[in-house]
Amino acid sequence: MAKSKISVPSIFLISKFLKQDSLLPIYFFFGEDSYSIDNAVKAVETAVQPFLSSDFDKEIISGKDRTIAEIIDLASAFPFGTERKLIILKDFDELKGDKKIFANYVKNPPSFTTLVISKHGAISNLEAEPYSSLRKYSYIFEANELKGEELIAWIIRYSARKQKAISHENASMLLSIVGENRSLIEMQLQKIFAYLGEEKEITHEIIQKQSSALKEYTIFDLQNAIGLRNRTKAVEIANNLLDKGKEALFIIVMLTRYFTALAQIPELEKNGLSDQEAARIVGTHSFFYKDYKRASLFYRNQKLIKVGKALFNADLTIKTSSIDPKTVITMLLAEIL
Secondary structure, three states: OOOOOOOOOEHHHHHHHOOHHHOOOEEEEEEOOHHHHHHHHHHHHHHHHHHOOOHHHEEEEEOOOOEHHHHHHHHHOOOOOOOOEEEEEEOHHHOEOOHHHHHHHHHOOOOOEEEEEEEEEOOOOOOOOOHHHHHHOOOEEEEOOOOHHHHHHHHHHHHHHOOOEEOHHHHHHHHHHHOOOHHHHHHHHHHHHHHHOOOOEEOHHHHHHHHHHOOOOOHHHHHHHHHOOOHHHHHHHHHHHHHOOOOHHHHHHHHHHHHHHHHHHHHHHHOOOOHHHHHHHHOOOHHHHHHHHHHHOOOOOHHHHHHHHHHHHHHHHHHHOOOOHHHHHHHHHHHHO
8 A cells, every 4th residue: 555645734834833822942844945935934033033132042053064963952052031042044954963863852842942944855754753753743844836826826815915916817927927936926026016106906017018127038928929920039039038047848838838729719719709718718818819819820730730749849859868958949949930
């Protein structure tokens, strides 16, 4: 029988443990979502700060060139003040020594110390120590990366906390433009908030305008250049995306979605659907649907089959060879156009 996956509390539950009567002696944050881990550490720091009566009672240290015994000794020492001390430990994996002995500290931590530990990345065996003890006493929290709909919901919630409104459709559009890095999404949202001023609604026009103001191309610009069959512009945009950190696989995946959408349009048109309904079905913003319709007039039947083969070959090449991504994407665009 396959072993069931061990689950631990989500890092998004951390707010329940930040009140004076619910502060934990240990907060161990791990996972792939660095954004959530960094914010959780800041949240604990903010919650504990009022109880620190001396600047000497807060330390932010790295596990590099430290031993597990040193950390335990430091956490067990009394604070300089009268109430509490805060230790923020980064780079847990870099600690020297047998981390299993940390389990003894976990089982009986001093009440005057709040120890916050961050570990970026997954834990291969949650049944091993000290993770088993951390789970037993509910001191460990996992930060899974948000994807797709979860990330769209986060954009909507984040905007609402800043007294701004963004629709699901426009949040999806922003996600497609910026990508799934929440730090970059937050930076873009902050720029949009500053642009809005007292205005409340984030519209697709504002998202487009701010994207243009940054003078950076988006995947939508690439799709539009392909739809207009402008090879020179398409290659220029694709190279710009790659230079800005977009991966070749991301471009291939997004173009596959684009051409899949184009393939659906003739049938949707035949059924008499409105542009807004059709845009929702093919997975794009209604703002872009007119460009999709125009492109679908050219990319049909045998042309779409040829494009599909080109996308498949590009995907295979990226995954199985060491050919430069720019070369692969340039060859792909040459075949498409």
